[in-house]
Amino acid sequence: MGRSDASTDRDVPADRGSPPPEVAVVGGGAVGVTAAADLAARGADVTLYDRGDLGAGSSGRAAGVLYDAYAEDVDAALAARAMERFRAFDDTLPGFSVTPCPxxxxxxxxxxxxxxxxxxxxxxxxxxxxxxxxxxxxxxxxxxxxxxxxxxxxxxxGAGWCDPASYVAATGERARREGVTVETDTPVSLAGEGPGLRVGNAGTGRSGTRREFDAVVVAVGAHTSAFLGDAGREVPVVPYRVQALTAGVGGGARSYDGPMVYDATAGAYFRPHPTGLLAGDGTEPVPADPDDYDRTGDDWFVESVSATLRERLGEAAVEGLDVERAWAGLCTATPDGDPLVGPVGDPADRVFVAAGWQGHGFMRAPAIGEHVAEGVLASLDGTGAGDSESPWIDAFDPDRFDGGEEFEIAEGMSVESRARE
Ligand SMILES: Cc1cc2nc3c(=O)[nH]c(=O)nc-3n(C[C@H](O)[C@H](O)[C@H](O)COP(=O)(O)OP(=O)(O)OC[C@H]3O[C@@H](n4cnc5c(N)ncnc54)[C@H](O)[C@@H]3O)c2cc1C
Structure with missing residues (x-):
């Protein structure tokens, strides 16, 4: 997994005489936009679809907390690679920066x-x-x-923070520079078996235009279960609602320049933010409808975060707490807390999924996108998921579940989740 230079390496196709593989990436969040750019950088002919703008889903609502503090070996390796790429992109992607912060x-x-x-x-x-x-x-x-x-x-x-929307925008520009065709405001759906899409009119009952690809990457975040379910592929990726806010702190001082803090007992976190601080928690362990959930922050959430800030930063900070914006977005849970990354269903269909981040999708996106790009191209070259040289990660095999599992949604940042074997 991974390369030393995040932005300039190329996998030149072995046979320069054959046309490049045509790959569709569905979903222009942090994962999809990275995968699209990395696929194109490796020679694929890529079209990236989003039903709205790039970053319109969870990536545009994320907190931008970045760390590599994972206990499990695969997670630690992915997070280390993601941090390495974030730091490289800080130098190479116009409009994107990472602020180092413990x-x-x-x-x-x-x-x-x-x-x-x-x-x-x-x-x-x-x-x-x-x-x-x-x-x-x-x-x-x-x-x-x-x-x-x-x-x-x-x-x-080795941690830090960034503005997630700026990562998606800057990586979208990188994707365009690599030759990706970016189709926003374009909902798509799978067109039956195989790597075909119905482009436009998805979910409206009308058919849209059918287009065939050599591979389709499904990176639709909270819509994963519905998107694949519509094509008869059941996966247990359950959306749940989480919340965040930005606020000025401490009356006139406004800014917070301490470390990022996760108060595990309170289940709340905060970090510095250009206008004061950004804080979050509010995991609701119930399934949410990605097309119909409340996008504004709840009063109870603001009160509960304020209590945690009072305990960690003192009364003065909270007395002057000036909440600018409180919002909600969706994360996705899986039965075992690991994501689904790789071929889904019959490998001959060449449909690949990347979803189920349990609240950690943004910080791993640079590594996951790269991993997806390498995995898809290896699969198109005939390397099966079970082959010893396959880059796909066994623990993330999308077909390890039946799809109909019932399970409790676990908060992804908890010590229990992090410490599990
Ligand atoms: C409040 C909040 C704070 C968070 N904080 C952090 C954090 O600090 N660090 C972290 O790592 N993670 C954080 N997360 C989680 C993080 O946001 C997600 O894990 C990550 O953004 C997922 O990226 P993605 O690309 O998989 O999905 P998304 O960003 O959701 O992208 C999916 C895209 O698919 C598109 N789409 C859906 N259906 C279709 C269709 N039919 N056709 C075309 N396009 C379609 C959507 O429009 C969307 O743009 C937070 C989440 C929230 C809500």
């Missing part, structure tokens, strides 16, 4: 999750992630945070 995981006294943190940090360090266990008092000395009620904390120093 990421603190804090667990309060009395929270049983505290016991899992040292082993979790050991596993992260075992994958060469720059994560350390920190005594709460030492944390309070290093950062402007209240730490008296904490049992344990960890600091990931």
């Amino acid at each position: 990421y603190v995981i804090a667990v309060r006294g009395g929270d049983p999750d505290a016991e899992a943190v040292p082993a979790m940090v050991d596993r992260m360090r075992g994958h060469d992630r720059d994560v350390s266990l920190v005594d709460p008092a030492a944390l309070g000395e290093r950062f402007p945070l209240a730490t008296d009620d904490l049992a344990v904390a960890a600091v990931a120093d």
